[in-house]
């Protein structure tokens with residue numbers, strides 16, 4: 001048996017690789033192979049089986065799958081590459097003995113490559129490197145010159161990899177086309193059309209797993225030892241109820257056996273043992289994305305299995321053990337890095353409340369969030385400090401929150417969500433601490449100055465390094481997480497889409513003080529209620545960017561666009577043109593109106609001002625001012641301005657007008 005995780009930076013081709021590996025193994029039934037190649041034909045990946053995963057083309061949750069290759073069971077776990085879901089990767093690595101590190105040959109080592117490898121090296125996992133996407137235009141250049149391999153080796157050294165880890169083999173190929181080889185010259189021939197990819201297939205890499213990754217090791221308890229398994233993923237199935245996935249650490253388990261669990265931070269409670277026991281109703285493993293009864297029915301040490309009939313209250317990180325002969329202490333599960341962002345979720349309190357959602361009460365919103373937390377260790381919740389009715393959700397990034405909100409919308413929830421707050425902490429000395437990130441920006445050389453001034457100005461970043469290769473510049477910055485919000489989409493606009501921004505949490509540091517005022521965007525705020533008209537939007541469109549279309553329901557205080565100047569502007573979005581035939585007018589005008597910019601939930605999260613809230617329903621996502629009344633809002637704005645000026649004067653007085661010397 002071999003257990004391995006497929007890890008990489010976002011989009012480097014993990015899921016494409018797992019899909020192709022499955023097709024080359026012998027367990028996966030013909031039907032699944034067909035399904036897989038059909039899915040791939042549409043540019044989609046079989047293993048990205050969730051709705052949102054397929055829509056966005058990214059992996060959100062890790063998925064184990066089991067295949068048989070040359071009489072070996074090979075459990076492969078696909079992991080997400082986006083930094084917001086990095087908590088998933090931490091857990092997966094505790095189940096496996098090796099990792100297949102996928103690196104896009106055209107991009108080389110990226111921020112998330114480092115993050116996942118740091119975890120893998122420290123978890124003592126045996127690595128195998130796969131340089132992917134060599135079929136792409138220019139995909140070979142950096143690989144042929146040896147640059148990518150040097151970057152990878154340097155990374156391993158830097159991470160303190162041990163001798164056996166440093167002996168990792170390197171494979172070259174294309175996950176998309178389904179070929180791999182351990183010989184660079186052969187890969188070059190295939191890419192240049194001098195050799196056929198058919199001669200290769202994926203077997204070389206599967207063989208590499210068998211030779212280089214050690215079989216699972218556990219405590220030396222043999223088959224008669226107590227059964228134990230750490231819950232790595234918890235789920236819910238409408239037929240099976242609560243399910244749990246993890247690797248058998250010791251002992252064995254089959255259906256109908258009784259189990260209890262130990263919380264991750266506590267030992268066994270003797271008198272509660274019997275009350276907490278449940279009977280396992282099923283032992284399963286995944287073939288592709290299909291859940292099947294585990295062949296043979298008995299889960300043995302090393303098996304990665306999904307169980308049903310587990311206690312309802314078991315959470316990720318808890319240890320499941322046999323009732324008759326339990327282990328006394330929970331299995332050690334890895335600590336997680338702290339959440340960086342929080343948002344308050346509450347019932348919709350806007351004027352359109354209750355019209356579009358089916359689940360609207362704050363108590364039900366809280367219950368739903370609680371169940372999310374039970375299944376996902378990287379999220380946590382609490383009661384909001386500002387409003388006891390609201391639930392605060394702590395997460396690791398705007399994408400993670402955006403995906404959660406998007407999922408809830410689809411289930412019928414309607415909510416108001418407050419702007420993201422950075423999670424601060426207090427140092428032992430009593431200073432306010434905030435999270436810092438390392439940010440890498442890859443961009444066409446001509447835009448390097450633009451990026452640099454955008455980040456080092458209002459956003460308070462410090463540049464760490466800058467390298468130029470073939471007209472592309474890679475820059476590294478160090479900056480507060482707070483200052484990074486909204487930068488991704490902005491960077492794309494500033495560089496005509498050429499910028500790729502990546503970031504990883506570094507550490508908590510002393511609070512950097514207020515960010516530049518240039519980051520505050522002026523908004524176009526609706527002054528009247530009704531349906532937006534083409535006539536009105538046509539005029540408003542000249543003031544900036546529109547977020548709504550003719551016919552969209554609007555109300556006073558709703559943000560209908562971005563002002564091209566600083567400061568908010570009240571606009572009437574429902575004004576109609578005289579008394580002419582409204583229908584034809586609408587039609588004529590629609591043609592002239594600038595297309596409304598509809599942002600995704602995570603884009604709105606990163607974009608919203610701190611006096612705004614998001615209103616989410618199954619049908620709409622609206623941005624609005626927290627205070628709807630225009631008069632009240634301008635009063636608050638005046639006070640805020642005064643406070644800011646007073647603070648500035650204060651600072652100037654303290655500094656004596658001159659610049660402080662270091």
Ligand SMILES: Nc1nc2c(ncn2[C@@H]2O[C@H](COP(=O)(O)OP(=O)(O)OP(=O)(O)O)[C@@H](O)[C@H]2O)c(=O)[nH]1
Pocket residue numbers: 008009010011012013014015016017043045057058059060079080081082132133134135136173174175176177
């Ligand atoms: N040309 C080319 N494209 C590839 C190759 N492998 C993957 N891709 C493409 O790269 C994109 C990302 O592939 P995925 O397999 O989803 O990457 P991933 O690493 O699983 O992405 P996340 O899970 O979201 O981090 C898709 O559009 C793939 O079709 C390859 O070998 N060659």
Ligand SMILES: [Mg+2]
Pocket residue numbers: 014015016048058059078079080081
């Ligand atoms: Mg993926």
